[in-house]
Amino acid sequence: MLELGMSSDSLPENDNRPSRTEAEQAVRTLLRWAGDDPTREGLHDTPSRVVRAYEEFFEGYETDPRSLLERTFSEVEGYDEIVLLRDIRFESHCEHHLAPIIGRAHVAYLPRSRVVGISKLARVVDAFARRLQIQERLTAQIANTINDVLEPHGVAVIIESSHECMTTRGVHRPGVSMVTSSMLGVFRTNSDTRRELMAMLNRPSACEY
Numbered sequence: 001m002l003e004l005g006m007s008s009d010s011l012p013e014n015d016n017r018p019s020r021t022e023a024e025q026a027v028r029t030l031l032r033w034a035g036d037d038p039t040r041e042g043l044h045d046t047p048s049r050v051v052r053a054y055e056e057f058f059e060g061y062e063t064d065p066r067s068l069l070e071r072t073f074s075e076v077e078g079y080d081e082i083v084l085l086r087d088i089r090f091e092s093h094c095e096h097h098l099a100p101i102i103g104r105a106h107v108a109y110l111p112r113s114r115v116v117g118i119s120k121l122a123r124v125v126d127a128f129a130r131r132l133q134i135q136e137r138l139t140a141q142i143a144n145t146i147n148d149v150l151e152p153h154g155v156a157v158i159i160e161s162s163h164e165c166m167t168t169r170g171v172h173r174p175g176v177s178m179v180t181s182s183m184l185g186v187f188r189t190n191s192d193t194r195r196e197l198m199a200m201l202n203r204p205s206a207c208e209y
């Protein structure tokens, strides 16, 4: 049974983190495992490049997602309708194959009294996406964090993505997308609120303006 959104919210213990040299050595081992020669010219700098890429792919471990939501605004003239940020592109990696998961997240909440800067919602998505993930947990962690910190009337997170471990290996099924959602508070209990959210999601995008 998965403990969605529980254990890996907190930053992992880093006491046993290997050195950069050890990480580069591990890449050389994988290059040899693939059947190539890590000493040939074209692969000479590959271990250091891969380690730098890993720093970027997994920089979410360095971020506390809750702290991103601490600064809020309460002067909202009584605004008490859904706030939706949609089509937040993200890149993550599946924890089973280290293969990319590329997709879009839609994040909505119904504020109680405080709103947060919209870029912060996108940064929460990145803070969890830039870790080793499964999509179900990614979805739940984003929703639970917003719910815990902002204490809104409700939170909805919908994620659509393509998993390269499914498109480029294994069953080789390109064009398949996976959709997950987490509905909390009024988005779970009130079908009118959920319908309103779906209507907002189905509107044409305003991105070109």
Ligand SMILES: [Zn+2]
Residues within 6 Å of the ligand: 094, 095, 096, 097, 098, 099, 163, 165, 166
């Ligand atoms: Zn996978």
